[in-house]
Amino acid sequence: MDKYLLPHKAEVMKITQETGSNLNIKTFRIRLLEEEARKKFNFYPGQFVELTVFGVGEAPFGFASSPTRDDYFDVSVKETGLVTEAMHNLEEGDEIGVRGPFGNHFPYEEIRGKNLVFLAGGIGLAPLRSLIEYVLDEEKREEYGRVQMLLAFRSPEDMLYKYDFPRWEKSPDTLVKYTIDEECEGWVHCVGYPHDLLHDELDLNQPDTVFFTCGPPIMIKAITDELKSSGIDPSSIVTTLEMKMSCGLGKCGRCNIGSYYVCKDGPVFDLKQMEKMPPEF
Amino acid sequence: MLKVLAKSELGQFLDKLKQEFRVVAPVRRQYGKKERVEYHPVENSEEIILDSQPDTPPKKFFLPQNERLGDELEGETDLEEGEKETLIFGVRSCDLKAVEILKPVFLDDDFTDTYFQKKLEKTVMFGLGCSSRQENCFCDSLEINPLEGKNVPVNMYDDGEKIWFAVRDKELEKFFADLPDGDAEELEEKKGKWQEEFEKTAITLDLPLPFPELKTFEAPFWHKVSANCLGCGVCTYYCPTCFCFGFFWEKHPEGIDRWRTWDSCMFPLFTKHGGGHNPRETQKQRTRQRIMHKFSYHPQNFDGVPACSGCGRCISQCPVNIDLRVILRTVEKYLKEEEGVKSSG
Numbered sequence: 231m232d233k234y235l236l237p238h239k240a241e242v243m244k245i246t247q248e249t250g251s252n253l254n255i256k257t258f259r260i261r262l263l264e265e266e267a268r269k270k271f272n273f274y275p276g277q278f279v280e281l282t283v284f285g286v287g288e289a290p291f292g293f294a295s296s297p298t299r300d301d302y303f304d305v306s307v308k309e310t311g312l313v314t315e316a317m318h319n320l321e322e323g324d325e326i327g328v329r330g331p332f333g334n335h336f337p338y339e340e341i342r343g344k345n346l347v348f349l350a351g352g353i354g355l356a357p358l359r360s361l362i363e364y365v366l367d368e369e370k371r372e373e374y375g376r377v378q379m380l381l382a383f384r385s386p387e388d389m390l391y392k393y394d395f396p397r398w399e400k401s402p403d404t405l406v407k408y409t410i411d412e413e414c415e416g417w418v419h420c421v422g423y424p425h426d427l428l429h430d431e432l433d434l435n436q437p438d439t440v441f442f443t444c445g446p447p448i449m450i451k452a453i454t455d456e457l458k459s460s461g462i463d464p465s466s467i468v469t470t471l472e473m474k475m476s477c478g479l480g481k482c483g484r485c486n487i488g489s490y491y492v493c494k495d496g497p498v499f500d501l502k503q504m505e506k507m508p509p510e511f
Numbered sequence: 512m513l514k515v516l517a518k519s520e521l522g523q524f525l526d527k528l529k530q531e532f533r534v535v536a537p538v539r540r541q542y543g544k545k546e547r548v549e550y551h552p553v554e555n556s557e558e559i560i561l562d563s564q565p566d567t568p569p570k571k572f573f574l575p576q577n578e579r580l581g582d583e584l585e586g587e588t589d590l591e592e593g594e595k596e597t598l599i600f601g602v603r604s605c606d607l608k609a610v611e612i613l614k615p616v617f618l619d620d621d622f623t624d625t626y627f628q629k630k631l632e633k634t635v636m637f638g639l640g641c642s643s644r645q646e647n648c649f650c651d652s653l654e655i656n657p658l659e660g661k662n663v664p665v666n667m668y669d670d671g672e673k674i675w676f677a678v679r680d681k682e683l684e685k686f687f688a689d690l691p692d693g694d695a696e697e698l699e700e701k702k703g704k705w706q707e708e709f710e711k712t713a714i715t716l717d718l719p720l721p722f723p724e725l726k727t728f729e730a731p732f733w734h735k736v737s738a739n740c741l742g743c744g745v746c747t748y749y750c751p752t753c754f755c756f757g758f759f760w761e762k763h764p765e766g767i768d769r770w771r772t773w774d775s776c777m778f779p780l781f782t783k784h785g786g787g788h789n790p791r792e793t794q795k796q797r798t799r800q801r802i803m804h805k806f807s808y809h810p811q812n813f814d815g816v817p818a819c820s821g822c823g824r825c826i827s828q829c830p831v832n833i834d835l836r837v838i839l840r841t842v843e844k845y846l847k848e849e850e851g852v853k854s855s856g
Contacts, residue, residue, distance in 0.1 A: 282583065284767055481622070481624070482757065483754070487790075508728035
């Protein structure tokens, strides 16, 4: 019998401290313990898992790694509440619970052959990293067109996945740009908000481009407004939404925006769908 | 098969049923100073109350208020083997419809809820046709027939002296074999009278279902209809169709139990993010969510069927007299006016 409501046991393989003093973000590499469960656990970029810290509680996290690495998955966790605090206190080798994968995924098949632009803000890069790693995977790279990224952070101290950036930059036909909110010493990249910079820093005039954005709600709003007013088709602007999600099954009633359950019908939506939703997000 | 039973012989009849079933029926229960008529295992047939709507619906037999799902380290809880089937005696049309509303939610193909499913499979319900309108109910305005319970093997009628049983399931006929046959014409005559009473007191609702989402969402009346709401959540706890839930955990020496518990969209913390943001911060937003879920989102997702069976319990139990019928009328009136403005403008 499938266990939708009770977690599988998993092991924390590796913990990476991502950011410095400003924000506490750690990336956890997780592997299911039972072989049977591991075989059945197939996820796609954009989906999420419910992680249980035993005896504390449960919270949802987007996959931050590519499913092409089949034995494990990564999630990045910012310390904000009870469960995330308990996660930050975990050590390598500790056991946690995993339910999922849940939700829909990025249209990784439909976007084959297209040019891709990624616009990320802070930890919003985590769910996009799953798709970025997928399309930049050596075996997949030639299936996709040009890849451009504008990665925004509050400050250099707040950057995550720095260890990935050299590899991403070296990937064929790929452009990676970085920006922070305010000028600071030693910073050689852009300064400013991504919606102000995207026209100057990226080449948006290529046909057949799909845009992926994730970050704080206010950034998603600014970017989708900017892209739309530049005449980009709303169905080519894709984002992943965040709501309080508990069951992951489209039942418990927290995460709905209108008739959509973010945990089941989402979390990935394009702007065309979002324009039909009541303004609740 | 139509059979009749003198109410004075109900005890003997239930004894027969009890040999095979765990029989639950509406009985008076005391909770501190509060008294409620609830479905509960029957000790004595005299305590059964069939002449008024039970205060709480039978939802708890499928979706218990608190339900242990299992030990997080050991696995799920199974229903005890050999446990008798539960027979819920005297379920009115509204509450039967409510179970029908819950079914597609929990028995969906994607994530079948086996806890709900197993309980449903181990339950038989005897319907009870209503002979009079309860204080606040309006099932007949939502296309539900108060006299005829649907999808039940037996539908009962209580005329005050006798209980009539319309037996629709061959397998259950053995329990009724000793009872005298009922006169179908006599019952029809009684039902005709009850029906007339219902028609006299019916309210007409002309609801556009599902409510048009965007048009209704932005309407100005939500503030007015929710202004005195205390956010106590009583409406959702007494509701036969509300199914929002949460999890909680209980540590014990052997492990950690995960429980499922009813939760409510009327509570401010229900949707609050870990980071502090809350998309439904005000009572107005939460009241709107409850009404829109029942009359717009649910029918959009489930073949046009609203998540309300008109039982009226939310109206009877509300401490500040918020009346769902008034809210529905308000929506209806607003949409009609909007339509009028559009066609004349």
